Amino acid sequence: MAKKPWDFPKAVLSFRRFLRRCFFGGRHHRRPTSSSSSTGAAMPPADKLHDQTVMVDLESWLLRSPMSAFPYFMVVAVEAGSFLRGLLLLLTYPLLCLLPGRDIRLRAMAMVSFIGLREKEVARIGKAVLPKFFLEEMAMEGLEAVRNARKVVVVTATFPRVMVEGFLKEYVGVDAVIGRELMVVAGRYAGLIVDDMETTGGLVEEVMDMKSGKGDQAVGLAEVGSRIHHLFSYYCKETYDVCDADKKEWQPVPRDKYPRPLIFHDGRLAFKPTPYAAMAMYAYLPWGILLAVFRSLAFGLLPYRVSIPLAAFTGMRSRLIAGPTADATRRDDGTSAAGRLYVCNHRTLLDPITVAAGLNKPVTAVTYSVSPVSELIAPIRTARLTRDRGEDRRRMEALLARGDLVVCPEGTTCREPYLLRFSPLFAELTGEVTPVALETRVDIFYGTSTKPAAKWLDPFYFMMNSRPEYRVEFLERVSTAPADGEVAGHGHSIAAANKVQRVLGEALAFELTEQTRKDKYWMLAGNEGNVKGEAKK
Numbered sequence: 387m388a389k390k391p392w393d394f395p396k397a398v399l400s401f402r403r404f405l406r407r408c409f410f411g412g413r414h415h416r417r418p419t420s421s422s423s424s425t426g427a428a429m430p431p432a433d434k435l436h437d438q439t440v441m442v443d444l445e446s447w448l449l450r451s452p453m454s455a456f457p458y459f460m461v462v463a464v465e466a467g468s469f470l471r472g473l474l475l476l477l478t479y480p481l482l483c484l485l486p487g488r489d490i491r492l493r494a495m496a497m498v499s500f501i502g503l504r505e506k507e508v509a510r511i512g513k514a515v516l517p518k519f520f521l522e523e524m525a526m527e528g529l530e531a532v533r534n535a536r537k538v539v540v541v542t543a544t545f546p547r548v549m550v551e552g553f554l555k556e557y558v559g560v561d562a563v564i565g566r567e568l569m570v571v572a573g574r575y576a577g578l579i580v581d582d583m584e585t586t587g588g589l590v591e592e593v594m595d596m597k598s599g600k601g602d603q604a605v606g607l608a609e610v611g612s613r614i615h616h617l618f619s620y621y622c623k624e625t626y627d628v629c630d631a632d633k634k635e636w637q638p639v640p641r642d643k644y645p646r647p648l649i650f651h652d653g654r655l656a657f658k659p660t661p662y663a664a665m666a667m668y669a670y671l672p673w674g675i676l677l678a679v680f681r682s683l684a685f686g687l688l689p690y691r692v693s694i695p696l697a698a699f700t701g702m703r704s705r706l707i708a709g710p711t712a713d714a715t716r717r718d719d720g721t722s723a724a725g726r727l728y729v730c731n732h733r734t735l736l737d738p739i740t741v742a743a744g745l746n747k748p749v750t751a752v753t754y755s756v757s758p759v760s761e762l763i764a765p766i767r768t769a770r771l772t773r774d775r776g777e778d779r780r781r782m783e784a785l786l787a788r789g790d791l792v793v794c795p796e797g798t799t800c801r802e803p804y805l806l807r808f809s810p811l812f813a814e815l816t817g818e819v820t821p822v823a824l825e826t827r828v829d830i831f832y833g834t835s836t837k838p839a840a841k842w843l844d845p846f847y848f849m850m851n852s853r854p855e856y857r858v859e860f861l862e863r864v865s866t867a868p869a870d871g872e873v874a875g876h877g878h879s880i881a882a883a884n885k886v887q888r889v890l891g892e893a894l895a896f897e898l899t900e901q902t903r904k905d906k907y908w909m910l911a912g913n914e915g916n917v918k919g920e921a922k923k
Contacts, residue, residue, distance in 0.1 A: 430626040435532065437534070439604040440531075440535040440537070440605050440606075440607060441539045441541060441605070441618055441621065441622055442532055442538060442540045443541060443606075444544075445542060445609070447608075447609075448524055448525060448532075448540070449520070450523055450633060453544060455495065457519065457663075459496070459499040460472055462500065462511055463498070465655070466507045466508045467503055472659075474498060475499055476665060479495075492579075496546060502574055505570050506573070512549050514652040516550070518648060521648055523638070524639045525633070526643070528607075528636070532560075532607070537562075538559075538561055540554050540560045540564070542563075543612075543614055545566070546568050547567060551565070556646065557644065604623065605622055605626070607625075607628070608627060610628070647897075649804050649899060650802075650906045651802075655667075656828050656831055674830070674852070677701075678849040681702060681849040682763075685765055690742070703855040705856070706744050707857070707860070708860050725791055728820050729812055729821050729822065730792065730890075731823065731894065732794035732797070732798060733825070735756065735760060735834075736856070737751075737824055738751030738766055739764070744858045748789065748790070749767075749791065749792050750767040751764075751768050751769070752768075752782060752792075755903075757841045757842035763842075775811065778811060795810075795811070796903070801832060807887075807902050810876070813866040816866065818863045819866055821864055823857075823893040823894050825894060828851045828854055829853055830850065830852060831847040833848025833849075833854075864886050866879075866886070
């Protein structure tokens with residue numbers, strides 16, 4: 387008799403069940419106890435959840451709108467894969483909608499989005515890119531419901547765990563996340579979901595016993611009639627239900643109410659890629675590439691008095707506020723200098739070019755961790771720093787003696803309304819500086835990335851937007867010289883750098899932070915952000 391073919395996914399699942407029985411004693415599903423109950427109340431009383439272990443259905447209680455998984459799978463396909471993979475998902479989506487059953491459609495989307503992707507890269511996207519989209523969709527009412535809970539266990543029947551764990555643990559502060567698992571072969575995803583509801587139930591039981599010591603003391607928050615609701619009835623003493631009608635009045639969480647501030651995030655997409663929005667993006671993409679090439683050539687080959695009107699004709703907007711005066715090269719103490727030091731916050735690699743355009747004269751920009759390609763095609767002079775404090779100071783002093791110098795002391799770009807900690811070296815070069823407040827707006831693509839291999843494309847992505855905007859404001863000069871009786875030194879330069887940071891923060895209405903370049907790259911990329919050939923300091 388012929389052998390039955392070996393089913394690899396089921397074999398993996400069986401092996402995981404075997405390990406679970408070995409380590410957790412072979413637990414089985416419990417039947418609903420007499421204490422289990424369900425209530426139709428849309429919002430449980432606050433005292434019911436205070437200091438309790440709460441089990442939450444992610445899609446019904448923490449996210450506002452009716453759940454469509456496509457935008458989040460599209461983010462994974464584009465950011466962890468490529469625009470071609472995203473296009474494949476978009477083209478196959480109408481066919482996926484014809485498949486019978488939501489579970490089969492989700493498995494098909496996971497196959498297209500994940501197959502062949504590196505496990506580490508998908509985990510990075512789940513931590514650095516997807517949280518922004520989930521935070522924007524998070525419901526204030528759902529967040530308030532679990533805010534005072536002692537332990538929070540979130541269960542999702544839609545998303546693979548790798549897609550939501552970073553958001554839930556890092557930004558919401560939950561204790562455990564239970565979701566679908568994807569098969570991994572040799573460090574890459576095979577695109578197959580290997581967990582079913584039976585396995586999910588086993589994981590719920592294990593987590594509840596480990597987290598609370600007694601599973602039937604939990605309170606459940608689920609959707610009326612959902613599979614998660616039936617699952618919670620096994621493990622919760624009470625289950626509170628919600629339906630779409632109850633959620634119509636639910637509000638998004640304001641940025642200042644996020645459980646943890648969203649200071650850093652990565653990825654190229656600046657919009658939520660719903661099917662129609664993704665379709666519009668791909669239709670616009672060829673035109674966006676042509677716009678980026680035209681705008682880049684205009685700024686690289688033509689004088690600013692010509693290139694700026696040309697860029698404006700294509701939709702690129704620039705706003706110059708409080709431009710420099712005619713005596714910009716004369717200091718307040720009456721002494722003249724070969725050049726002035728312009729200190730600006732860092733939004734994109736185009737910051738120094740924008741400052742030069744505002745001045746309408748050449749400047750030199752100091753750089754580090756910038757691709758050699760970016761330095762080669764830059765329309766202004768650039769000078770690479772070494773991250774050796776003494777050597778960098780000598781180089782910057784020599785550059786300042788020859789002309790105007792632009793420095794971004796944050797050391798890296800920040801997309802959100804925050805200012806990172808300023809490196810104090812610039813405050814030791816001259817007795818006064820000119821702060822320049824920069825703000826950008828994009829509608830389709832972000833012009834920044836933490837991937838070293840893709841940094842040279844950052845200006846092109848910014849210029850690919852249909853209506854990118856730069857706002858440039860030259861502020862009043864700030865003295866960085868020691869006051870009478872004050873000793874010059876490293877402590878004074880730190881105080882002066884903090885002073886300039888406060889001035890820029892007030893002008894931009896940005897929040898000041900102690901976060902640094904290293905903090906950003908370790909969080910988003912798991913490295914220090916050095917380009918190839920750069921010394922690590």
